[in-house]
Structures are given as C-alpha cells and as structure tokens.
Amino acid sequence: MIRHLFKLIWNQKKAHTLLVVEILASFLVLFGLTSLIVSNGKNYREPLGFSYERVWAINLNNNQDTAAVAQKTQAIFRRLGSYPNVESVSRMSDNYPFSDYYNGRGISNGNSTEQVATYSTDEHFAQTLGMVLAAGAWYRATDSIGKYKPVVINRSTQEALFGRENAVGKVIADYEKKPTWKVVGVVDSFKGKGEFSTSESIMFSLLDEKSPWEKTMLVRVKSGTNADFEATLVKDITTMLPGWGVEVTYLTDARQAKQNITLVPIVIFLIISGFLLINVALGLFGVLNVSITRRRGEIGLRRALGATEGAISRQIVGEMWVLATFALVLGLLLAMQFPLLHVFDLAANVYLTAMAVAAVVIYLLVTICALYPGLQAAKLQPAVALHEE
Numbered sequence: 585m586i587r588h589l590f591k592l593i594w595n596q597k598k599a600h601t602l603l604v605v606e607i608l609a610s611f612l613v614l615f616g617l618t619s620l621i622v623s624n625g626k627n628y629r630e631p632l633g634f635s636y637e638r639v640w641a642i643n644l645n646n647n648q649d650t651a652a653v654a655q656k657t658q659a660i661f662r663r664l665g666s667y668p669n670v671e672s673v674s675r676m677s678d679n680y681p682f683s684d685y686y687n688g689r690g691i692s693n694g695n696s697t698e699q700v701a702t703y704s705t706d707e708h709f710a711q712t713l714g715m716v717l718a719a720g721a722w723y724r725a726t727d728s729i730g731k732y733k734p735v736v737i738n739r740s741t742q743e744a745l746f747g748r749e750n751a752v753g754k755v756i757a758d759y760e761k762k763p764t765w766k767v768v769g770v771v772d773s774f775k776g777k778g779e780f781s782t783s784e785s786i787m788f789s790l791l792d793e794k795s796p797w798e799k800t801m802l803v804r805v806k807s808g809t810n811a812d813f814e815a816t817l818v819k820d821i822t823t824m825l826p827g828w829g830v831e832v833t834y835l836t837d838a839r840q841a842k843q844n845i846t847l848v849p850i851v852i853f854l855i856i857s858g859f860l861l862i863n864v865a866l867g868l869f870g871v872l873n874v875s876i877t878r879r880r881g882e883i884g885l886r887r888a889l890g891a892t893e894g895a896i897s898r899q900i901v902g903e904m905w906v907l908a909t910f911a912l913v914l915g916l917l918l919a920m921q922f923p924l925l926h927v928f929d930l931a932a933n934v935y936l937t938a939m940a941v942a943a944v945v946i947y948l949l950v951t952i953c954a955l956y957p958g959l960q961a962a963k964l965q966p967a968v969a970l971h972e973e
Contacts, residue, residue, distance in 0.1 A: 603867050607911035607950075610860040611942050615919050617853040618938035623930050624780045624846055633738075633773035634681065635714035636835035638671075638807065641680040642817070644799040645829035653796035656825055663820065664801055669809045674712040674802045675791065677704040681713070681776045682838035690759035691787065693745040697759070700741055701776065701784055704791040704798055710736075712802050720752040720769030723790045732766035734790050738774050741785040742767075756787075765789065778842035861949060868904060868953035904954040908946050916943070 644660065646653050657675070664673045679685035679701075687702045709715075710722040723734035732755055742751040756765040765787070774786050791798045805813065814832050821830050919939050923932040 603864070603871060603907065604911045604914075606860070606864045606867055607908055607946060608915050610857070610864050610949075611912055611915035611946050612918065613853065613857050613860055614942035614945055615915070615938050617850070617857050618941045619922075619928075619930065619934055620850050620853065622937050622941075623934045624850070626934070627775075627782055628779045630775065630779075630783055631773045632775050632779055633715065633771060636681060636839055638805050638809070639681075639713065639835045640803045640805065640814070641683070641833040641835060641838070642801040642803060642821075643678065643680075643829075643831040643833070644801070644821070644825070645831075646796075646799065646825075647827055647829060649825070649827055653799070654794045656828075657796070657799050658793060660821055660824065661801060663824065664803055664817070667813075667817075669806050669813050670803055671806055672708060672712040672804045674708040675706045675793075675798055676709060676800050676802060677702075677791070677798050678800050679703060679776070680800050680802060680833075680835075682778055682835055682842050683776075683833075691741075691745070691765070692757045692759065692761060693754070696745050698741060698744040698785050700737075700787045703776070703786065703788045704795075705788055706791055706793075709788065709802070712804050715771060715774070717769045718772045719750065720767070723768050723788075725790070725793075727768065728790055728792075730766070733764060734768045735765040736769040736771060736788040737767055738771050738783075738786045740783055741787060742770055744785055778839055778846075780843065780846040865949060865953050868950060872900065872904070872954060901951060901954040904950040905947065908950045912943055912946060 642664070644657060646656075649656075661673060661675050664670055677685075677687060679687050687704070688699060689702055690697060690699050692698070703709075707722065707724045710717070715722075717736070718739070720736070722736060727734040735756065737745075737751060737756075745751070745756065746754060751767045751770055754767050755763045756767065758764045773783055775781050775783060776786070803817075818830050818832060822828065916939060919935065919942075921927070922930075923935040
C-alpha cells in the first residue's frame with residue numbers, strides 16, 4: 585500500500601511541485617523558528633545568578649571635568665549610601681547588568697586559555713545584587729594588599745581553566761602568561777546580558793578606588809521607593825558635581841529591553857510561519873477537493889469492490905503524508921547542514937530537536953487538512969459515483 589502511494593504521488597509530481605515547495609518552505613521557516621525557541625528556552629531555564637528587582641544603575645559622566653574624578657566619584661558613592669531609602673550601593677565599571685556595554689580579556693592557566701567578560705566592581709557588588717557564592721567568598725577592599733589581584737569567577741571559567749578542580753586559591757595568568765590574579769570565590773552563574781543570553785565565562789575583579797574610570801553606581805532601594813526619590817538623587821548629584829551628566833536606569837526596564845530584542849524576531853518568525861502554514865493548508869484543501877472530484881469513479885469502483893470508508897479515508901491521508909515526506913526529505917537534507925557546519929554556533933541537540941518538532945508540525949498539518957476531504961470521499965456511495973461516470 586505504501587509503495588503504491590509513493591508511486592501514485594511520484595507519477596503526479598508535476599501537479600504537486602508547487603505544493604511540495606510550499607511545504608518545504610514552511611518546514612525551513614518552522615525549523616528556524618523552533619531553533620530560536622529551543623535555544624532561548626534552554627538559556628532561559630538556566631539561573632540568572634543575581635537579583636535585579638529594586639536595583640538602579642546610576643551612570644556618571646564627568647564630561648569636560650578631569651580634576652579629581654576618582655575622589656568626586658567616591659564622594660557620590662558615600663552620599664548614595666547615606667540615604668535611608670538605600671539598602672546597598674556598589675561602584676563598578678560601565679558594563680552593569682543588562683547594559684549594552686561589554687568588557688573582555690584573555691586569561692590563561694597553563695595551556696588552557698579563555699576569553700572572559702570582565703566586571704570591575706567593589707566589595708559590595710555581591711550584596712547589592714543578592715549573589716550567592718558556590719565556593720570561597722567575595723573579595724574585600726583589604727584583599728588589594730597582596731601579590732595578586734583578587735577575583736571571583738563563574739563555573740564556566742573554572743571548568744575552562746581548571747576542569748573539575750577547586751579554583752579557590754588558584755592563580756590566573758594574563759594573555760602574556762604572567763601570573764596576575766588569585767581566585768577567592770566562585771559563583772555558579774551570572775548572566776549579565778539577561779535570561780536569554782548564553783552562560784559565558786566571567787571574571788569579577790576588585791576595582792581600584794583611585795581609578796577615574798569606574799563611575800557607575802548600582803543602588804538597591806527599599807521596597808516602595810518611587811520616582812520622587814530618583815528625582816532627589818539626580819538633583820543632589822548634579823548639585824555636588826556641576827557639569828556632570830547623570831543617567832538613572834532601572835534594571836527591571838533594562839531587562840525588559842533585552843528580552844524584547846530576543847522576543848521580537850521570534851514574533852516575526854511566528855507571523856511568517858503562520859502565513860506560510862495557512863497557504864499550505866489552503867493549497868492542500870484545494871488539491872484534495874480537485875483530486876476527489878476527478879477521482880469519483882475510482883473511489884466508487886473501490887467502494888464497489890469492498891473497500892471500507894476507513895480504507896478510503898486512510899488512502900487520502902496517506903497520499904498527503906507521502907507528499908509531505910517528499911518535501912521533508914529535501915528540508916531535512918538542508919537542515920542537517922546546520923549542525924554539521926556549526927551554523928550560528930548552537931548545540932547540535934538544538935538543531936535536532938528543531939528538526940523533529942518542525943517535521944511533526946508539518947505531518948500534523950497535512951493530517952488535519954486531509955481528514956475532512958478524506959471523510960467526504962469515504963461517504964461517497966458506489967452507485968452514485970459509478971452512475972455519474
């Protein structure tokens with residue numbers, strides 16, 4: 585029966601070419617959409633590693649003022665910590681969580697090297713973001729006195745440089761193989777670019793309070809603090825530092841903006857997929873209705889020879905499955921190139937899952953589209969069909 589169906593569809597390949605192309609296009613779009621959803625869903629399930637609620641990022645810009653920048657920045661830090669509405673404040677580099685800024689560098693341990701995202705922070709960073717360490721402790725200001733600079737790394741960095749060994753107490757070298765940092769703590773995860781980002785290798789280092797470059801403050805405010813307090817902060821800072829620029833960003837808003845960057849392409853793909861699937865469904869209905877009208881005599885003869893309604897209906901559905909299979913074979917051949925060529929640098933299991941899901945959706949679509957015409961053909965009475973012939 586299956587061989588007969590393949591032969592039947594193959595003999596009518598010219599009539600079904602457009603429909604095969606539409607199914608192929610639908611499969612490829614579904615494959616791309618599902619790859620995005622599976623990849624981002626996998627990333628979303630991984631822990632963020634910090635708490636962003638009630639945390640504000642205050643970016644200071646000294647503009648043309650170059651006199652005693654570090655001292656003025658520290659004065660603002662102390663002023664922010666004096667407000668009763670502030671639970672905790674931390675000073676850091678400009679690549680605060682959910683920002684568009686990125687700082688990175690190469691580090692090494694023996695023959696192992698890794699490119700890491702670097703965050704220059706003070707000793708209050710973990711407290712302000714509610715971070716929990718998996719091993720060791722967060723560095724303190726007094727740790728700056730020593731041969732090596734104290735750093736905290738995440739699990740990804742630890743596995744890349746030390747494998748399964750405990751990284752606390754180990755020394756990390758720079759890209760020139762010069763021993764520079766000492767690991768004092770390890771965090772499981774820190775996804776500074778949002779839930780949908782991959783868990784990249786990260787290193788936190790203790791900033792130099794005398795440095796004029798780190799001018800971003802993270803402020804955790806108490807519950808119930810409103811925009812009036814933001815206006816007070818901005819006014820006080822501009823009063824203390826005339827000519828400086830002040831920008832306040834709520835991490836909740838920055839997080840939403842990052843999520844929108846990921847979700848908008850998915851929504852666009854969903855709309856495109858929806859239009860393609862509707863076109864395929866309409867095409868299937870049209871082909872089946874025309875086919876059944878032309879084959880009334882054939883169907884009537886089969887019914888007269890004893891074919892049941894179920895057998896007729898299964899043949900119609902089977903023919904559509906064979907048509908979909910022709911398209912999916914071509915689609916799978918194209919989709920298989922993505923994991924083989926490491927396109928978009930996604931894991932192979934993401935592509936394989938996307939292929940399976942897209943194929944299942946296509947088969948469900950053609951099945952649903954073929955059920956009603958199949959039932960209509962199955963109800964055709966032999967005498968009526970043969971009389972019309």
